[in-house]
Amino acid sequence: MRRNKQPKAELTSDAEIKAPKLYKRASYCAATQRWWDTWASSPQAEVFMATDWERLQQLAVIVEQYWQTGDKNLMAEIRLNEERLGATVRDRQSLRMSYKESDTKKAERPSDSPSALPENVTRLRDAFGT
Template sequence: MAGQGPAPKDNRVRRNADSVDTITLAESPTDVPRLRGYARYSAATRAWWDTWANSPQAAVFAPTDWMRLSMLAPLVEQYHEEPKTALLAEIRLNEERLGATVADRQRLRMKIEGPKENKPKLAPVRDIADRRKSLED
């Protein structure tokens, strides 16, 4: 006898299915707000802002998300002037909420769609002679 109790039911329905859909991000936004005092910031902080402004996840940012980034800019500037662990931790925490890393985007159910390229598919090479012949052509 294998075990006690009733036999398991077949085709159980998952009752805790995800209630949130995945967001597919395809391109960067077109209407990015300007960072106040942009010219006063260092090149490193401006590069940080421009990276966020051109990121695919920025396409779904609400005004509050842009406000959070603008509030972070002075901390990023301060970190570049004098790196401190506490500053980096605060920056990382806030960037995490916006989907900075692959793990963050997975947690937020964000998926970045790669560029659609029409690359020709190569036929599989069967042996080295076929490979040499394909390189000669």
């Protein structure tokens, strides 16, 4: 048995997330507010601690500056911080986070029949015959 095995965080879609409000929200543009709301409602937010939320509060200032200036250096800093919080699938894999959809959410999802897809969506297996 490995002694240095890393713990795994299993995220669910039914968890109650108590996200703090974005400090001075009204002073931020709509894009920054949307960024905050996305993080605040993300499955990984269920495991955030006060220090994680503080990191996002500080990062909101940089996100706002990015939207105002488009500075690529700011985007690099944002990307680095978001990576550490599990922003992308790859980031979550590195952090050993997994997402388990609850039975309630599965029941709410449309069936697997082609008629359940929006008109402008084609399944890859139908398009490429896989």
